[in-house]
Structure formats: structure tokens, C-alpha cells
Amino acid sequence: MGLFKDKAIVSIDGGKPRTLSVGQTVQGVKLVAADSASASIEVDGKRRSLAMGQSFAGGTPVGTRQSVSLTADSRGHFAAMGALNGFPVTFLVDTGATTIAINASEARRIGLDYRAGQATGVNTAGGVVPAWHVKFNTVKVGGIVLNQVDGMVVESGLSVPLLGMSFLNRMEMKRDGQTMTLTQRF
Structure with missing residues (x-):
């Protein structure tokens, strides 16, 4: 998110931005190295060089399924910290939405050329x-990372x-009181 000599501003797992120093x-x-052009990071023993706006999603170990637990707010809504194409986003879980949906200003913030997509109209x-x-390209919620997920820019x-369901259909969803657990199916 930000690059300086020997420092980088990063968002880890969709969390709030933080500054890391080399080492x-x-x-x-x-953070292994950083300058104004790129940062070299090491995750699980693997090094990656990233420029501004790029992201890295670690792989899921074979035989394990990632899951995330969400807690309802006072109105019964579930919010999920995540990332779209490597940019931090706070989602509202909406089983009534066919796809992931964001507004045009959010699309511009994450650098998405949404007008290259198929135009349509939606009822609001x-x-x-x-x-x-x-x-x-990537949708991340907790440790769950999905690639090539359908979406809509309104x-x-x-x-x-x-x-929405373009992400949630690929999860097992279980609710126990105020807690919802999403477990990646595939």
C-alpha cells in the first residue's frame, strides 16, 4: 500500500494498514527489503517481490479447508473483513445478492476497470x-481465498x-446463534 526505503505499509489478511520495517x-x-519501487516479503518460507498495489495470497495446505467465523452485530448483520484483488474491504454478508457487489467509487479505489465489463441495469x-x-481476480475473507469470482459494480x-452468493455458494455456511462459520468447499 506504501513503499519507502527500508519500510512498507501493508495490509495483512485484509486487516488495517500497518508499517513494517526491514527484518x-x-x-x-x-519484510525482507523495501525501496520506493517494490517490497520483498517472505511468507511461509517463500519470498515474493511486490510493487505498489500488488498482493500475495498464500496457498491452502493440501487436505485442509479454510474457515472463518463471523459474529453478528446488534442488528443481526454479519460483516466480514476481506480483500478484493488485494485491496482491503469490509463486506456485508448478503445471501440475497446473486454476486459480490460494490459501488463505482469502491471499484475505482481498487483500480478495477469495471466499464470494460458487460453493462446492465439493476433495480434499487x-x-x-x-x-x-x-x-x-481474488476474493479473500479470513484465510479463504477464491479466484475468478463473479461480481457486479453498481x-x-x-x-x-x-x-453475495458468487462467493457464498462455494462455502458451507453454519449458523449457531450470533456466530456464522464459513468453510471453503472447493
Whole structure:
């Protein structure tokens, strides 16, 4: 997210940005080198060189399925910290949304050329608004990472990113009171 001589501003697992100095390790991520052009990081013994805006998603060990537990807020809604194409996002879990949906300003923030997608219209409380079908290269929630996930960018009328069924259909969802657990199926 930011690069300097011997320092980098990073977001780990969709968390809030933090500054790492060369040699520092946080949550299993070690900053090996950094300058104004790129950062070299080490995760699980593997080194990667990343430029501004790039991300790295570690692989899931064979035979294990990643899961994440979410807690409902006072209104019964579930929020999930995650990332779209490597950029931190806080989703609202929405089983009524066909796909992951974000607004146009969020798409611009993450550098998504959404107008290259297929144009359509969607019904909102304010009427029909322009929208575009897109594919997200990576969608991350907790330790779960999915590639090539269908999404939608809505021009206006959407205030929070929605984690819809294009992601949730690939999960086992279990609810126990105020806790929802998502476990990756495939």
C-alpha cells in the first residue's frame, strides 16, 4: 500500500494498514527489503517481490479447508473483513445478492476497470441504475481465498460492499446463534 526505503505499509489478511520495517515479522509476514519501487516479503518460507498495489495470497495446505467465523452485530448483520484483488474491504454478508457487489467509487479505489465489463441495469430503492458484470481476480475473507469470482459494480445506490452468493455458494455456511462459520468447499 506504501513503499519507502527500508519500510512498507501493508495490509495483512485484509486487516488495517500497518508499517513494517526491514527484518520485522508480523502475522507470519516478514519484510525482507523495501525501496520506493517494490517490497520483498517472505511468507511461509517463500519470498515474493511486490510493487505498489500488488498482493500475495498464500496457498491452502493440501487436505485442509479454510474457515472463518463471523459474529453478528446488534442488528443481526454479519460483516466480514476481506480483500478484493488485494485491496482491503469490509463486506456485508448478503445471501440475497446473486454476486459480490460494490459501488463505482469502491471499484475505482481498487483500480478495477469495471466499464470494460458487460453493462446492465439493476433495480434499487431509487430505481434502475447502471451496473457492470465483472470478475474479481481474488476474493479473500479470513484465510479463504477464491479466484475468478463473479461480481457486479453498481453506479450508485450501494453504500457497502456485499458478499453475495458468487462467493457464498462455494462455502458451507453454519449458523449457531450470533456466530456464522464459513468453510471453503472447493
